[in-house]
Each structure stands twice: as C-alpha cells, then as structure tokens.
Amino acid sequence: MDLSGIKGVIFDLDGTLVESSLNFSQMREDIGCPQDEDILTFIDNMVCEQEKAKANHAILQHELTDAQNAKWLPLGKQMVDKVLENNLPIAIVTRNCREASAIKIANNRIPIEFVLTREDAPTKPDPTALLHIAQHWQLQPEDCLYVGDFIYDQLAAENAGMQWLLV
Incomplete structure (x- = not known):
C-alpha cells in the first residue's frame, strides 16, 4: 500500500x-429480495413499515451472528x-x-x-x-x-x- x-x-x-461469512444469497432469500438487487436498497424501498422492520431484523440477526466470528x-x-x-x-x-x-x-x-x-x-x-x-x-x-x-x-x-x- x-x-x-x-x-x-x-x-x-x-x-x-x-x-466475513455473511451469506448474501440466504439474506436475500430470507427477506424476499431478488438475487440481483442490493439488499439495503430493497429494504429502504419497502412500503409496508411492518415488513421493513421484519427485514431489518432478519439482516441484523445475520450481521450479529457473523460479527461474533469475524x-x-x-x-x-x-x-x-x-x-x-x-x-x-x-x-x-x-x-x-x-x-x-x-x-x-x-x-x-x-x-x-x-x-x-x-x-x-x-x-x-x-x-x-x-x-x-x-x-x-x-x-x-x-x-x-x-x-x-x-x-x-x-x-x-x-x-x-x-x-x-x-x-
């Protein structure tokens, strides 16, 4: 460098x-995000606040699990x-x-x-x-x-x- x-x-x-061992394919599948779409943009564009909250929670759980082993x-x-x-x-x-x-x-x-x-x-x-x-x-x-x-x-x-x- x-x-x-x-x-x-x-x-x-x-x-x-x-x-990082984040499995983005699994994360997308868990929240119904198309595989070729950015996960965070997909969540931001969700209209239903309840669905958005569920998706954010699912992503958070993946991230916290990954964080323990990083x-x-x-x-x-x-x-x-x-x-x-x-x-x-x-x-x-x-x-x-x-x-x-x-x-x-x-x-x-x-x-x-x-x-x-x-x-x-x-x-x-x-x-x-x-x-x-x-x-x-x-x-x-x-x-x-x-x-x-x-x-x-x-x-x-x-x-x-x-x-x-x-x-």
Whole structure:
C-alpha cells in the first residue's frame, strides 16, 4: 500500500479488515429480495413499515451472528499498522450496522475509533460518509485513500473524488 501523498486513510470493514461469512444469497432469500438487487436498497424501498422492520431484523440477526466470528485479515492488519506507523488519521466506513461493527472492532481490538455505519450516513456507493470524514479531518477528498474489497467501495471513492485501493 503506497501512502505517498496520502493525508488520511479510510477502510471498509468486512472483507478488508476482517473476514466475513455473511451469506448474501440466504439474506436475500430470507427477506424476499431478488438475487440481483442490493439488499439495503430493497429494504429502504419497502412500503409496508411492518415488513421493513421484519427485514431489518432478519439482516441484523445475520450481521450479529457473523460479527461474533469475524477475525482480522492479515493484510488488513498490515495495512492498518502501516497507516498508524505513518501517523495518518484513520477511519472506517461500512455498510454494516453499528452494533455488528462495534462487536467486530472490539473482538479484534482494531485500533480505529472513527467509524461510520449505515445508521450514520447513506450507504456506499453514496460518497456522503467518505466526504464527511474528509471534511472532519479538514482534508481535500483527493488527499484521502479509501480501501475496500467490493465495487461499492470503488464507486464510493470515485464518487467522493478520493483515491482508492481495491484489495
């Protein structure tokens, strides 16, 4: 990971810093979401509040179960250590819920306190969370690096005008 010219680094959580065994096919099936549709968008577009609440609860249960078993990915730990060695500000932006994110971070002693979840900002690929962090750090987006493992991470970084690294 090249940090030349980088003034702040934001990481995705699942698949980037920690392993994840979320079964998205099963999650979609459990809530009646088509396999080719984004789960969170599907839930947001539900009209019936009772069905929306049931779907959110089902997703939460999957996330909390996954959180209990999530372990540091060796590359993720190496990247975080490198950022910390370079004394750069560091944060996490994840589509996970706050509760599951907190469990993963605490269980693995991930030394990152600035965490934005789907409860804090629109979900990736929307750039809002990334831009909020850059603004908080008083940095230009192009001086920040977003590191992730999925196309939504790349799109969020591009939408924010940030550099990105796909792992």
